[in-house]
Amino acid sequence: MARPPELSTAYARLILRSELLSPARALRGTGLTEESLAREAFLPWRVFATLFDNLERERPGLAWAPVLGALFNINAHGPLGFAALSAPTLGAALDVLASLYPARTSAMRAGVEQVGRRYYLWLEDVTGDEVFGVRMALVVMRIIESLLEAILGHPVGHNVEVHIKGAAPAADVAISGAFNARVLFGAGRSALSLPATWCALPSPLHDEGTYRANCIRCREIIARRERDGSTTAAVSGRLHNHFDHLIGGNCPPEPPPTLAQIAREMHVTERTLIRRLGAEGSSYRTIVERQRRELAASLLGRAGLRVAEVGELLGYRDPANFGRAFRRWYGCSPARWRRGH
Known part of the structure; x- marks a missing residue:
């Protein structure tokens, strides 16, 4: 219960x-x-x-x-x-x-x-x-x-x-x-x-290590406390783990897990997963979009990553698609955002 x-x-x-x-x-x-x-x-x-x-x-x-x-x-x-x-x-x-x-x-x-x-x-x-x-x-x-x-x-x-x-x-x-x-x-x-x-607007308090460590800590707390808990949190946790794995290691870029893959991991059908997310006012697409948006700004702050590499880490194999998504989120191109910040 x-x-x-x-x-x-x-x-x-x-x-x-x-x-x-x-x-x-x-x-x-x-x-x-x-x-x-x-x-x-x-x-x-x-x-x-x-x-x-x-x-x-x-x-x-x-x-x-x-x-x-x-x-x-x-x-x-x-x-x-x-x-x-x-x-x-x-x-x-x-x-x-x-x-x-x-x-x-x-x-x-x-x-x-x-x-x-x-x-x-x-x-x-x-x-x-x-x-x-x-x-x-x-x-x-x-x-x-x-x-x-x-x-x-x-x-x-x-x-x-x-x-x-x-x-x-x-x-x-x-x-x-x-x-x-x-x-x-x-x-x-x-x-x-x-x-x-x-x-x-960039935060003057930004610290990448503190940020990631505390996000991970929050997800651990949520996972531990969930029994029949939030489906949104469960899906978010799986996607976060995917991105953290790519960003933290030397793995080749790969797309995030699909809705079908996550449904299999959670032992439910795609339709059931969609219904449960909808009941919480969420969706797979919304969760992926939010995480990509959050990570895009963070990764562009790393001098060692080219814009195209940031897009690949977020699952955009076509740089043009990444550029269009970034303009939708922040109102400018990734390159312009990087120059300004």
Whole structure:
């Protein structure tokens, strides 16, 4: 049987240390103590729902949610946070958060997509509790805003928009004041959006070794915790292993495993795999595209690789096809991107 949605206990410990309320009041109704928290790595989402209820009781109005999100430092997010901060570009950082989030929580789904000239990282609650979903979205969006500001080196401003699902609460002014981004209520789903051109911005915090090591660590955590877990994460892990094997060794380039090959490895039919990915709002093509996009910027930063070699490592045997894909992702040719970065 699959686990119920969970979150990392590190977040509960930070709530207790946040000074937004006393530890005793924070833990009221959870059945937990500070000592028992030290023995757990993950907690059921209902424990966090109770923690949030206690915060709301002390500080009515939901403005506490983004305030809490701003207090979560990089250590709170473990390898997921370190992977995002050390990613090669701002877009790669968002892609990491969207693909490796199960390393810290299974209480939501996440994804990225470009719509017109804007790039979105969206969140969907999986608990079925709308109140909890809105609270989580406000906390997580403020965390992502802080990450972007660390990469940019300045507050995000209103070029970044935070979209919150559902009608605006009575305290929407106080909530908006806790963000530097523009906050918009009434969205169909919660998301953070920014100009798509920002995705190509190189991160001054990029470190290839740290980035890859923490991505691998996240995938190990996800794999270990999955029982009947996320099909998207399982497919992503297999594709990541393929690319890591090529990039880390001296192997001749070869295309990534096909949908049919992955289905055989997972002992399901192609149709079943497609259906399971679709139920999670994903697809094989989306996963491959995201990983190629993320790796393209990283590999082009290596002086020892020609543009054509980067394309081959990503499974593009025709350089023209790689060039077309790269223009779709970043709005310019690989060679021009390399000159600019």
